Amino acid sequence: MSASGTTNTTRRSSLFAWALALPMPVWQTLFFVAALLFLVVMSFWSVQNFRVTPDFTFDNWAKIYSAGYFRVTYVRTVLYALLAATLASLIAFPCAYGLAFKASPLMRRIVVASLIMPYFTSYLVRANSWKILLTDQGVINSVLGTVGLGPLPMTSNLFAVMIGYLTLILPIVILLQYFSLANVDRRLIEAAHNLRCGRVRTVFQVIIPSARTGLILAATFAFILSFGDFVSPSFLGNNKPPTLSVLMVDAVKSGSQWPRAAVVALTMVATLLLVAFLAMNFAYGEKRKRS
């Protein structure tokens, strides 16, 4: 390890460097990397008499992967997450665009600050509030009832699950899109207008291509968060039909099927890694080709 400020490598200064550099990797290796690695090990263990026992068997992998309901659930989870990421990206874009190009600096600051907050405030309680709003006797149906409509079924279905996902991901997608749009070179846009590129055409031919990395990043993040979410399918979707996270939680909580939960968890991690890899290639790949 060499210091940028000074290249004096006396013993004392390297003690200083190590003392500051090591705590983070040690902690993360001990409790994060080790946990993920152990999950791999666990997936080959077996359960005997309701007790997890060290073993080396492909049983868990075989059982899970041959189960029809698992494959269906896997596809469903991917489709749900894709739908959520698409919806969030589409709904967020006009918002991020307005923030970047139409809003006053004050409004920008207020909105950005308010959008940061939900990321750190109980998603659980927010999802529950949607239940209050969406049930047959809930607020929205009561209002609809007064004008003679409804009640519309808005819980325990795909609509409810998507509302839940959007609660989780919409603020962060707006923020990420906004940051990438805010970085688009204004001169490019002016140049486009100069060349008589219309407002709408400018958005599609200039702004979206220049902000593409950020837009893809936002959609990827939305996918990852929805893919792994347990609260929305469980509370708003009422576990019917389940997603992978619901299966996994069931395997851990109702029974000691930890090894099978490990298989599901690893499958999810692998999927997310693949998605992240593909998305990054898609986001940066084109750029590299062009330059």
Place this chain on the structure above:
Amino acid sequence: MKADRIISLAFKAYIWLALLFVFAPILTSFVFSFDANKFAAIPWGGFSTKWYAEAFGDPEVAKSLRNTVIVALSSSILATLIGFTAAYTDYRYDFFGKKVYLALAFIPPTIPVIILGVAMLVLLGRIGLSGQLHSVIIAHVVYSLPFAMALIRLRLSQMNKDLEAAAWNLGASQWRALKEIIIPFCLPAIFSALFLTMAVSFDEYAIAWFVSGFNETLPVRILILLQREVSPKVNAIGSLVFIVSMTLVMLAQIVFLMREPGSGKGKRI
């Protein structure tokens, strides 16, 4: 141009609508936490604070609140401390494998909490650290230290690079310069990181659900209540949780943006 103004207004209205979507559930929780009716519906059943009384009267809730406070305080201090050392390392040193070093810090929050929860349960259970408060603390540090690291790193990048070298030049050892110059300069970010990691831990339900065992934290208690019964008690607890975490996040933002005179930026003429 008139058309421009209308378009601009339409965008602004859309932004406020999006904000309404984001904040509607929070408002709902507040409104119905004071509703006398058991089942939340329109019309409102009249003002009542009985759900708050019921929530606070519940010994399980009180216990879980105490646990949450212990976990949030300890994990935020640890996460900020470790986050600071990592941020300083990233700021000052260049070394082989730095990308791996940074990935180690920043990957955990991108992994679904539910998976982290299972992984932590499996590991901590095996080494006999599961089911206790310190298991939750350990897991929350893993998950929240990148937030602390990012805030402090951002602050360090606003620092005039010469400041630390100037301290050495005037006779301060590296440790002394850290104490006299780097830490005072980063103080706003350090407080900001403390508040933010506290908020992260205060709200975290999934990892805690898996590793806390019988030592539930407040979010875990909420989760259990939600699974068990329909009770506006949850709205009361939820509203309190909102207030606490929003206060923490707001404090984090305010402290971070607070510019004590001469934070160095733009003044380097």
Place this chain on the structure above:
Amino acid sequence: MAEPLLVLDGVVKRYDDHTAVHKIDLEIAAGEFIALMGPSGCGKTTTLRMIAGLEAPSEGEIRLRGRRMNDVAPWERDTPLVWQSLALFPFMSVLKNVEFGLKMRNIPAAERTKKAMPWLERVGIAKYRDRKVDQLSGGERQRVALARALVTEPEILLLDEPLSALDAHLVIRMQAELKQLQQQLGITFCYVTHSQSEAFAMADRVAIMAEGRLQQVGPPREVYRAPANRFVAEFVGANNLLSGKVKSIAQGIVMVETAAGIMRARENPLLALLPGDAVTVVVSADRAVVSDSTADGENSLAGTVIGEQFVGAFVTLHLDLGDGSTFRAQLQQHALEPLGQVRGKRLSLRWKPEHTVLLKDK
């Protein structure tokens, strides 16, 4: 002879991808004001940082009072630096900034203040002792930086372009004050600058660097009157350079043939010139006499005035020699008066052989 205060002995600084300093040998005496001068990227700041211990030499040795300093940590040296960015501690008051070096030497608080206050007074900022540094003007902050570096009473003070952020009128005043301070204190000042006027205004000796190498070291006068090479001649500024070829050498006079005619210069035996050698003729701008009579004979040129620059009582004329090159001539304003309006006029230039410097081209 006793070892000088500071010795750089074959010092080299290499980075992964380039060499910043190639083998520098330099001796700095106690009590002298030396300026390290050169264009940006010439290695002058790297050299200064090596003296302060902020960079370690890759080769060679730095000795302070005979002691090898290569492995001494910066905080164990007594080589305070006045930074180009000033690097004042923004969250401390003026007094706390100045006391910092004393605090690091574990001097008790009361004594620190007692020692720091005279320095604040000396540089004229005592009344701001409790202010934060960003409430001060540029010049005042400059003084805080100076007091902060001097409070530990070092034998040598390092300065890295300390005046580059100041307004022009303040620079002149600070130059005078710095020079006076150095003389009163009797300590060594090692001053890095890219500005020739700054170096020449203050330094006892200047060391000119380019591309990591020392080009010439000497008193400003000597560097100005007898540049060692073409780089120095160009860098020092007010010189005119003409390329030519030695035609003959006789009776201590060298005749050089240039595009503008024959030039005569005193012979310098050290150059060991032979007829046919390629040389550069250097004529200092203030040595040329300007008149409106026609040019004739040797050491004489004619050109059309294309520009005038007035600085104080002096004027610099830019003359187009007709072959694409320009010649600068500096003279007092009153000497210009008899010539009337000169812009566009054709004037002649003349100078003495002893004011012509020859450089052998490589």
